[in-house]
Amino acid sequence: MNDLHLANKNGAAFWRALGPARGYELIERPGFLAALDPIRNGLRVVLTSDQPPAADLAELTDLLTSRAWPRVTIEDPYGVVSPPLTPARWPVMIRPAAPLPEPTVDVVHVRTEEQLAAVDKVVVEGFPLPHFQPYGSAAAVPPALLSSPGFDAYLIAVDGQWAAAGATITQDDVAGVYFVTTRPEFRGHGLARQLMYAVLRELDPLPVTLTAAAPAQHLYQSLGFTTIAESTWWSS
Numbered sequence: 001m002n003d004l005h006l007a008n009k010n011g012a013a014f015w016r017a018l019g020p021a022r023g024y025e026l027i028e029r030p031g032f033l034a035a036l037d038p039i040r041n042g043l044r045v046v047l048t049s050d051q052p053p054a055a056d057l058a059e060l061t062d063l064l065t066s067r068a069w070p071r072v073t074i075e076d077p078y079g080v081v082s083p084p085l086t087p088a089r090w091p092v093m094i095r096p097a098a099p100l101p102e103p104t105v106d107v108v109h110v111r112t113e114e115q116l117a118a119v120d121k122v123v124v125e126g127f128p129l130p131h132f133q134p135y136g137s138a139a140a141v142p143p144a145l146l147s148s149p150g151f152d153a154y155l156i157a158v159d160g161q162w163a164a165a166g167a168t169i170t171q172d173d174v175a176g177v178y179f180v181t182t183r184p185e186f187r188g189h190g191l192a193r194q195l196m197y198a199v200l201r202e203l204d205p206l207p208v209t210l211t212a213a214a215p216a217q218h219l220y221q222s223l224g225f226t227t228i229a230e231s232t233w234w235s236s
Contacts, residue, residue, distance in 0.1 A: 003094045003228045007209035008077050010176035012046050014169045017151050019044075021144035027063070031056030034063060040131050040138060042071030042236070050078040057081070069236065071131060075211075077231035085234035090211050093225040097205035100197050100223070107198035110153035113143045119153045119179075122165035126181035141167065141179065153179075154199055156191050164191035166199060175203040177210040192216065196223055 012033045019026045019035035024044075027034040031052025035044040043063060049056075057080075064072065064083060072085060077092055110116050120141040124132045132140040145151045150171050156164040166180035177199060182191045200208060200223065211231060212220050 003207075003209075004077060004092060006174045006207065007092050007094055007176070007211075007228065008046070008048060010169060010171060010174050010209050011075065011211070012048050013150065013171040014176060014178055015044065015046055017145060017148040017169060021142045021148060022139070027059075029053075029056045029059065032060055034060070036063075038067060038069065040070060042069035042073070043067075044072075045074040047074070047076045047078055047080060050080060052080060072234070072236040074234040075231055076234065077229055079232060081234070083234050085236055088233050088235065089230045090213070090233055091217060091227040092209065092211050092229045092231050093217075093220055093227050094207055094209045095200070095220075095223065095225040096207050098224050100200050102201070103194040103197040105156055105191070105194045107195055108155040108157070109202070110146075110155060113146065115155060116141060116143055116146055116153060118155055118162040119165040119167065122155070122162055122183055123179045123181055126165070126183045127179075152202070154195055156195055158186055158189075158191070161186075164195050166192075166195050168199060168203060170203065170206065173206065175206045175208045177208060180210075180216070192219060193223075196220075 015033055015035050025036040031049040033046045033048055074083060110119060120139050121135050124135050124140050129140050132138055150169050153167040155162055163186035164182040167178045169176050180192055
């Protein structure tokens with residue numbers, strides 16, 4: 001399995017865990033995984049094959065057009081679809097296992113629902129995620145994830161306030177990093193780097209994948225991640 005397939009496999013695993021935890025309907029076919037939420041998150045699709053069956057593409061088109069979704073996001077790392085949506089390209093990155101320094105701040109490995117609620121608040125306000133605001137209207141990182149196999153989350157506090165957070169999914173021979181963010185008032189102090197030090201040391205010796213937003217690409221490159229592909233994210 002090449003690195004892109006490995007990364008994409010983990011992306012599907014992430015939504016396989018997150019979707020049901022949020023109460024979404026999942027549809028999984030050989031060519032795609034879709035999470036359906038008609039109220040808030042809309043239609044979220046991960047293309048999982050570079051040669052999806054024609055029947056899967058037809059079903060995906062039907063999903064896209066059969067409802068008035070509040071949002072649509074289709075992750076296509078293989079360049080196999082061209083829906084009537086707005087494209088953006090994001091680098092898919094991977095890092096082989098390699099030594100890293102210990103973090104110089106306390107990074108909390110989340111164990112309780114209260115801690116996971118803090119992760120949720122940091123993610124909703126830090127990314128930000130407007131469709132989950134105001135905070136508390138629904139959980140972007142819901143408590144059910146604590147019992148999801150392979151899921152872990154992490155927090156950093158500054159002066160008694162939760163300031164940075166991130167999550168990981170581990171499946172088989174690869175791990176993926178998601179939701180790494182710092183609340184705006186705590187940015188510029190290297191908290192994301194310290195969080196990643198702890199996360200990557202925890203995941204060692206697995207290769208680790210992620211999809212990087214533009215502001216974080218330099219950080220991830222400095223941590224040993226390299227770009228293996230650009231995924232097209234189609235969105236409404």
